[in-house]
Amino acid sequence: MTDFGFTLSKSSTLDLQNVDRERFEQLCKLEKGASVCIGCGSCSATCPAGILSGMSVRKVVLAVQRGQDVRSMLQCCMLCGKCTMVCPRGINTRNLILSICSIYG
Amino acid sequence: MLCTMIYEGKQRIWSEYQKDIPDDRWYYVRSCIRQNFFPASEKMFTEITRNVLGKDIYETPHHTTCGGIAYHCDTIPQETAMTIVARQFALMTEAGYENYCPSCITSFGNYVEILETWREYPELEARIREDLWKACRREFNKPRYLAHSSDLIYRWRNEIAAKATHKLVNGRTGEPLRIVEHIGCHYAKMFPSKGVGGAEYPYVLAGMIESWGGQVVDYPERRHCCGYGFRQYHVKANRGYSMSNTYKKFESMEPFHPDAIITNCPGCPYFLDRWQYVIAEQTGKTYGENGFGIPVLTYEELAGLVLGYDPWDLGLQLHQVAVEPLLDKMGVEYDPSAKYLGLNREDIMRPELPGSIKCF
Amino acid sequence: MAERFEIGFHPFVIPFLAGMVFVLGVCFIKAVIVVSQLDEGDRKKWFRSLIHPNILIKNLVDIILDCLIHVRLWKRNKVLGFMHSSIAFGWFMIILLGHLQVLIYFPEKLSTCYYPIFFDYFIEGGQYTVISKIMDGFLLLILAGIALAVVKRFWSRLFGMRRTTRPTLYNLIGLYSLWAIFPLRFLAEQCVRSGDLSVPLWWAYSIALCTFMTVLPFGRYLHIPAEMLLITFRNAGVGITQPHKGMARVQADSCPNCGVCIDACPMNADPANLKDSTVYLTRQLRRRNQERIREISDKCLLCGKCTSVCQVGVDGPKLRILSRAAKKYRISPDFSNAGAGITVPSAENKVLYFSGCMTSLTPKIGRSVESVLKKAGIDYEWMDRDGGLCCGRPLYTAGRLKEAAELAARNEKQILESGVRVLLVSCPICYREFRERYNLPGIRVVHYADYFCELMEQGLLRFEKSDTCYVFHDPCELGRGCGIYESPRRLISKAAAIAEAPKNRKESVCCGGSLGSLSLDFSRREKITAASLENLYRSRADAIATACPLCFATFARYSDRPVKDLAQIIDEQTKQI
């Protein structure tokens, strides 16, 4: 291959129809609440781990929906339950997190 | 079957974006870069308009750059570009013309933008008049009509069709050729009302294709930039990004199997043509049939082929992507051995051919 | 008195002997397995305890009181207590006295094993001894107990039990054979002289015994031997360390399936949770039904009420936490950088106040604690005013034991570095974790209920009594978890009037907001909260007091009367001295 000093950049487009929904569907079976998230960010705002590590349950849920790898996103979770307390949609976020921890490998 | 959308819907939009294009007496200005990229194109424009159609097309050697590239690369302020443009208008005024026709899309966009700016801010126009006077003691009238040279070919497309020796039809199958039309971004995206057919579904090239017997290919990334993007290409570190945009277009048009691409901008044909080679080198992928690329032509080159000019006189040997498959489909006769013979049949030497994309 | 037959044998003793050998053999094997499953250290502890005179005496006393007399059951329900102790103690006495009789009159026959059981058949005139008369008394006692058991079987509500387990086939066989043993023995003894009916009755008696002993290892009656082993384990200090083995197995086997925990379980406010009480956990542990074990374990609120009412002391929450811990997760937390951005104020000679995560969502609590400390003139620092690390209990209860320990270690380090002597805690969840699982040498960890009580006794708080009548809800972790029942009540009675809910102290009903449950989602907790509130409303108090941010937030959501945290009440009713 000729070296031109530049190459094609990887597309940053989210190709929605080719997103792998399998894990999200798996998650919805384990925690039905995963499907009703409205992304308000209450969980992330109140998260004691979020302030220091940038952890965000909202982003994790979105990333699972988008078929992305979330393994590195939950490592600071202390399961303290504050997110469960503030969620306006009543999502059992602790079960959500534990379920994600069990389905990603 | 190609999906061509609801044709009546497009027609309705086209009808809303019509512009007055006078039939004669044009002051023609060339592009800075086209003469290097596809040198026969502008020559062919004057040839067709003057000799085939008998129009009054005036040119002057005093004409300079319009400043558009520098302006879009953020290296000069708009006032500087305006003063340069004012001088061009002064040349036109001095020559006694009122209709201004640039060959370059960026120039066209630049002129439109400046005229619109002056319309909004007359005081700025007054200042530029003053600056121009101070700089070179010239005065100017603003053009009555401004049209891009592709607008003129569009205006005369049916006259050309009437004189055509070849149609955009596959001689073997009798099917119309599938042609992708690519419009330069600065043609109508900034001022949709200034382009034939508007910005979303421009008709300027589509009209030519239809008149000359071809079929327009409508593919999802039709609106996307060719990838040139001035700063993106000019800074070498960004060239991967430039090419990625071109790649995106090719990936999107590939399933439609286009026979050719025509363009009306200086940069677009160049990058759509050359990047096909680089993409083939890097990914091994070609977009035409049998390992060829998709031929990329300027509208003047296409008009030339339709009117029966010799492909090598049209400068088609300077294309990276081989045009022979297109010529074969159209039934254009050509002498393969004459491909690399220049003016006076002087050997301009056959270039080294790449292995990744089929060329002659 | 003389032997009736020369050979001293009749084939009807064979079923009895077979059952006897079988049950002893199985129990022995089970005991060996369980002991071998214990951790090395626990096993050594247990062996040592068996020769330690004090523990030995304690074991004997506990076995007599718990297994024979059923003292705990007497305390809970006298009729049930009588029923159980009449059967257990009566039977034990019959066996004991029967052997004594043989030992006294025919010592050479003791080795046959069956002589004491079928004494009246083999011995002519045996029924006229004093021992026999006493034994007859015990038999009547047992028969009375059996009569009660029959009544209870069909009308359990008469015994104060709303819900009981549905017996399995084994348990039914065991139950009916147990019921049959004593009437059959009674009839056989009565018929021994009249001849004809005697032998068939003795056969029936022996078969009933055999049946009971054969099904014993497979049903609820395994609790009889298992509880004895459990008592020795407990007295030796053996803990639950594995989800289904060792001590956990003994606890599961010791569960008599009485079902007291069903009525106690706060989740049963919603009929959907009826099959998730501890009694069903132990049943599934015996059956090794992993899916149900997981489901029951994950659902529980871990309020600990089942343990507080359990007759044999099955530690439901701990069994569940260890079952949860058995689950493998593919993502593991990494706390190596946790708390890096948090600075803990230096608090030498000061009180260090740790409010915990939840308190930041109930700011009243933290502010009230602070205000009371100020009024009492206590020099303090607030460790996590701007947020801090979690105490680790939520991770621990979720079964992520290693991770919880990591988090605890980080907190320990920060607390020790602050140089503090007194760590004041307002959240009972954190408090229990600090007490049970932290190693903080030289530091006194105290909940504010206890601490404010001390301040009150030292005269540092001046109360102004209000007319409001409060009912105090004992938070699970504070009451059953840490045994703090009196301090909050003393404080409230000083600050206002106090009323008691029908179920209080160690029988307090969980608010439903517990972090203990992993799978109960928000919508399925409302009924639990409603039941808990209903219990509090019955006190007819004007307002509800509690001392846990979770109980507070949960009650505040649904209560029709004001809910206050204890700290808030104290703050409102005290003045600066």
Next chain:
Amino acid sequence: MKGNIVIIGGGIAGMEAAKSLISLGYSPIVVESSTKLGGHVASWYKLFPDMSSAKNLVSRLESEIKGATVLCGTKVISLNRLADGYSLKLSNGSVVNASALLIATGFTLFDAKKKEEYGYGVYDRVITNSDLEAWFSEKKDARVPDEPESVGFVHCVGSRDLKACNAQCSKVCCATAIKQAIEIKERFPYAKVYCFYMDLRLFGKKYEDFYINAQRDYGVQFIRGRVSEVGETLDGRLQIKAEDTLSGKPLKVQLDLLVLMSGIVRNQSIGELSAMAGLETDSDGFLRSIDNEYAVIESNRPGIFYAGACTGPKTVPETVAEARSAALAIHSYLETL
């Protein structure tokens, strides 16, 4: 008794219905539990989107229902079904027979104290939307600082929140928050004003203009993130936490005033009324209409009609329109008797 109409509730729904019934030739009786007419609107300062005075609306309506019997400070104690109507016992001791009843009991504002994490009643600088309206009218509220540097509005307090036991949208708070943000900006042009929202639901006529005005002309900043907790700094300012979900980062900001947009929840009296009259309540706690598309003002009982927020959150124009159509429906009902 034929033609006797009792309107329960003297807010704008009840008043507008009374006005329409008077013009149809009836003399309705308006029973209002509080001491004055006008309901929530009477305590509001200005209405969106035209910023007209709420008090003017109420006083105009008051002058237009002179033909009705208005009983303020009066409650319905009991209600009995008669053969051709209803008999009501009122708290003033009287008994009234009515051929038709209009229920216009309106709504209750969510008690913001229940959202403990927002610190209403705990921190000095936290007020609700209705507190702010009162301050706009009377300029008396020690909690509102003289020159606030920054003011925050929290949308959806007690609405769309299962934890507040109300999953529904309150409909009017988004526009109210924007209205109040603009009014704050008019009084304190230099204050920074933030609106924290989950979704902006600006569905009504000209509401979007309102939104654009707030952004462009008043510089109100809209942050897409729900506030999760409020704390206090050492100098008594409020520190709030939210996630700026669009940038994906936790966000904190210090404020001098926080306004909680308390949502619309059902009026307590709905429970008593529905029990007395055998009216059905819907899953959202409000009264259940025959259907929620075509017959919103009709109840499951003959002769009992609904108007306004007793069936769910409503804007002022919706309430007024319902009141008029209820008056007409009562008229046609009485004609058939």
